[in-house]
Amino acid sequence: MNGRIFGTFVATALAVAGLAQAQAQTRVQAQAQAQPPAQPPAAPQVPPPAGQELSALARLDPRASGIEDLAPEAAPGQTSGRAPGKVPERGAGQGAISLRLALSQPVPFRVFMLDDPPRLVMDFREVAFDGIDPAAIDRSAHVTALRWGAFHPGWSRLVAELDAPYVVASAWQETAPTRINVSLVPSDAAGLAAAARAHDSEATAGPWALPAPAVIPAPHPRQDGSRPLRVLIDPGHGGLDPGAEAGGLSEAPLVLAFALQLRDLLIRAGMDVQMTRAEDVFVPLDTRVSVARAWGADLMLSVHADAIAEGEAHGATVYLLGAAAAAAGHTAEELAARHDRDDLLAGVDLDGHDDEVAGVLMDLARAETGPRSDRLAQALAARLKAAGLRMHRHPVQRADFTVLKAPDIPSVLLELGFLSSQEDRARLADPAWRERMAQAVLGALDDWGAADAAEARLLRQ
Incomplete structure (x- = not known):
């Protein structure tokens, strides 16, 4: 993925998040005009993730989410067609990989690739993955490991390890309902390395920059008689x-x-x-x-x-x-x-x-x-x-x-x-x-x- 596409993903995600908020506000106003005042139902109380003092987090719906293999030359949305629960041998019939994450609300996000080993990385601001087993959505034969969780304060991260080089073909967020879609296509080592280098040039600026490294005091030096014991x-x-x-x-x-x-x-x-x-x-x-x-x-x-x-x-x-x-x-x-x-x-x-x-x-x-x-x-x-x-x-x-x-x-x-x-x-x-x-x-x-x-x-x- 080149730097221009990467920047487009980020800008699109931020814009979609703002658009979804405006659309939600319009729907609420329209409903208020069409219906007489009524006692609102009690909102479900969802506890925040352990160790986080945050509210209004986007939450993943595992039942509507998934990572699946697409048949070679398949149209978007067409899976490999294997029987439910049957996992093909890893590396067999390498085609595209489709990832969809169903969320409770839009969030800014970014997508990038890393090599050695091949990995898809997604950062969100912020998605609560607590209590959900990654295996619940991983149905791809080419994803060798999937993990997620808090990255640093205000950010969460998903990492999918892959069995071969892939690059991002497309990534977008839709809002009715909210879903992030990512499509990966097979590549080679050189293509993946180029995609990883494009990320390196974008990753150290703006809201995606990592926090400053912690200051670690130097080890206590061995005494040499220059100070009291x-x-x-x-x-x-x-x-x-x-x-x-x-x-x-x-x-x-x-x-x-x-x-x-x-x-x-x-x-x-x-x-x-x-x-x-x-x-x-x-x-x-x-x-x-x-x-x-x-x-x-x-x-x-x-x-x-x-x-x-x-x-x-x-x-x-x-x-x-x-x-x-x-x-x-x-x-x-x-x-x-x-x-x-x-x-x-x-x-x-x-x-x-x-x-x-x-x-x-x-x-x-x-x-x-x-x-x-x-x-x-x-x-x-x-x-x-x-x-x-x-x-x-x-x-x-x-x-x-x-x-x-x-x-x-x-x-x-x-x-x-x-x-x-x-x-x-x-x-x-x-x-x-x-x-x-x-x-x-x-x-x-x-x-x-x-x-x-x-x-x-x-x-x-």
């Missing part, structure tokens, strides 16, 4: 989720108190600090990760103090994302499972969170982030040991904690101790011990931040 502290649990409980103590308020103390220390040292919660409120696990990513954190430090029901465990532990090693026993797996179960009990739906494709993409991102997280965990373990703080016999472990799953942010979970251990409970309640722990964490973040920045600068050279 951005630390996201994540105190575990909170609100209706108290976390572990033992000896009259609850995990949520204990780790919050430590996190606030650590926050103040890091800020005084010149770091930028944000927290997932700074009061006793519940924050879902996925939201905690989202907070870190939205803020552009350089690292995420989740703080916990769990308990185990069986066995004995004490001392601080640093966790990385990954499968628990056999040497660490089942403790890591149990703790990770309980954190997810806490979200379920708080009313968070965890279904659909593990998508296979997304998982592959995140694994690729973690190829860089993973080693950085490993170095952060080792820096924490080294500083805690140097400060004489009691650590678990396996000081660095792996577990499938949800809060460690940010693919682009180095993340670790620091288990301050175990509330199931009387010794650890005494340490967690001691302000002097908490100060030593906070100082050790500050030292580890300083060490890691300097080494990570040096690596970033080296990679950029």
Whole structure:
């Protein structure tokens, strides 16, 4: 279809829409003069499509609409004559294709072709297709797929994928009743490509222009020491989720108190600090990760103090994302499972969170982030040991904690101790011990931040 024909389609559609409105107004006036006043019947209430705040949309009548194959050399309106419901083999007896859309009212529209693969595209202002199955009108053997729906605000679109090159022979809108008719005729690859190029020259101006592209912020750059380190502290649990409980103590308020103390220390040292919660409120696990990513954190430090029901465990532990090693026993797996179960009990739906494709993409991102997280965990373990703080016999472990799953942010979970251990409970309640722990964490973040920045600068050279 050349640019002149394309422009004629658009101008005709706009003119027909205006003419139909004038004709409708004349008919109403004539009826008002010929009939005595009467109580008008109640108009049927048709709800608008979901997610749209529009009125007076044109609606498709599928019973009077259809896409059909015309017999080769057939006159307009003459179909292939096959028995109802029988679909011929695709590509057999290639002839013209007739499309008709019965609408509740006239609308401006445009028709154009695209190639690779061959497609008929129709834009409308605006037709409601909601609730209608495209298969209800597709009776063509040469239409391999048909879809429609909202295009962008105020516009809807229909796309018919074809099994061979076609071009538009004619397109028009009639008004009594309203129906859009399009006729496609077979072409070749060159003809279809020319029709697609004609559309390209018309598509970027006037009412058919696409909206401006959304502004997407640039990815958060890796820190290189040129600005303060951005630390996201994540105190575990909170609100209706108290976390572990033992000896009259609850995990949520204990780790919050430590996190606030650590926050103040890091800020005084010149770091930028944000927290997932700074009061006793519940924050879902996925939201905690989202907070870190939205803020552009350089690292995420989740703080916990769990308990185990069986066995004995004490001392601080640093966790990385990954499968628990056999040497660490089942403790890591149990703790990770309980954190997810806490979200379920708080009313968070965890279904659909593990998508296979997304998982592959995140694994690729973690190829860089993973080693950085490993170095952060080792820096924490080294500083805690140097400060004489009691650590678990396996000081660095792996577990499938949800809060460690940010693919682009180095993340670790620091288990301050175990509330199931009387010794650890005494340490967690001691302000002097908490100060030593906070100082050790500050030292580890300083060490890691300097080494990570040096690596970033080296990679950029």
